[in-house]
Amino acid sequence: MPIDLLGHLGRGVAVGLAQAGGAIILCLAVIALCRRFAVRVEREAVISLARGLVQMVGVGVVLALLLHGGLLVGALILLGMMFAAAVTAARRARNIQGALLVCFWSIAASSGVVIAAMIAMGTLETRIAMLVPVGSMIIANAMNACAQAAERFRADVASHVGQVEAGLALGADPAVTVAPYVQSAVYASLLPRLDMLKSLGLVWIPGVMAGMMVSGASPIYAGIYQFILVVMILTASGIAGLAVTLLLRTRAFSPAAQLILRGGEASAARQAAQGA
């Protein structure tokens, strides 16, 4: 393995770092321009650039080390990515108890089902070099859908407490009282992916297709493959958005059908008081 790594280090890493340096300089120039217009993002941008470079080199090193690992190694890497994605998505639902677990199950279920389906259909090989990058795309989109759905559901319910409680006070099932907000949350989580599918090939040619063409694949097959990938991303997003919203819905109410999702500290205190 160390020999593999040295081999990879020898192949154009220095060139890559030099090219990254060029990209960073261009980006810093834009940040300097922004500063002239009192848009002060230099600190955040520099940190983000440094983090991004270190993280991507780190991922490259890990992949280089594990390139010949089996399916189990690949699955463990994806599992770690799912957990990291859940931590990020759960920040959008931090007023809800158990949000991390809810996000993890939603992301794991959605990306797990889609990755397994792609492997079963033969559109995804189990080689780490393919499984991890493609799997990460699925997971990242599931994470975004999960976060968007969670945020929308939380915000909608918190801003319609009166109507939800009016429904409860009339003897409605809690699920009925938040049904409109479940719909809007799932729709909001799908919208960016639907737009992505609509604009595919017209507005943007995604990276996978470009990469496949660069490495000599037929442009037509590369296009079809990219379409399959975007459809699978949409599928994973749908499952993630729906799963997280339905799981959050159950946590929005106490066992006695009392609304406990209200936003802010009041929500946490209410959850504690109602033993939810």
Add this chain to the structure above:
Amino acid sequence: MSVTTGLAASDCADHGHRNAAPRGSDAGTAAVAALTLETSRLSRAVAGKILLNDVSVLIPPGEITAVVGPSGAGKSTFLRLLNRLDEPTGGSVLLNGQDYRAVPPRTLRRRLGMVMQMAYLFPGTVAANIGFGPKQRDETMAAGQIAALLERVGLPGYQDRDVRTLSGGEAQRVSFARTLANAPEGLLLDEPTSALDEASVRGIEELLLGIVAEHRITCVIVTHNRPQAARIASRTMVLEAGRLVASGPTSEVLHAD
């Protein structure tokens, strides 16, 4: 229907099942034995802050009891606990002697109807709003029942009106009718007239007095308006800083103040 504006009343209407028989309509049932409400050391604290402290009170059946007190006294908390929209952290509520935790929350809330400070009508028509409660039990109100109920609350012919076109007073009357459509044995009202003009206030008061007299509904009304309590309530309880400081016939309690 906008999915972001709340429950759509139209989602809940017009699929034929059993017919509802609202107590407050001409088609309603005959009066049943009025509900006796009793709280036993009822308390609620949130994050260490005591909102209601050891309130024990008997609310007599078929009468209007007013809950008065300054802002932050725990009046709304008391009402929300009666409807179990919040959970007591101590004590309980008895319905005809039965601990209300033994009653499924949805059944409890149908039996104890609640009218809130704001009408919170669901997007759609007036008729669909009124049919919402029965719809939750797979019951459908006949058009005649809805018309009779609307007439009773002073809004004849309003069935097909979009709720967005109603004034504040009209919306609160629809909210009343919507609660009555569930044929409740008790009515909990949380400052239902605080956002209305004087004429609407008097109209709602007359409506409430009429309905309670006709149907012997046990009624608890939270109000910061003591003259209103004097006009409509036979009994009054006074809350201060979460504690019950006085309770009894309205004339005695308000006079003692």
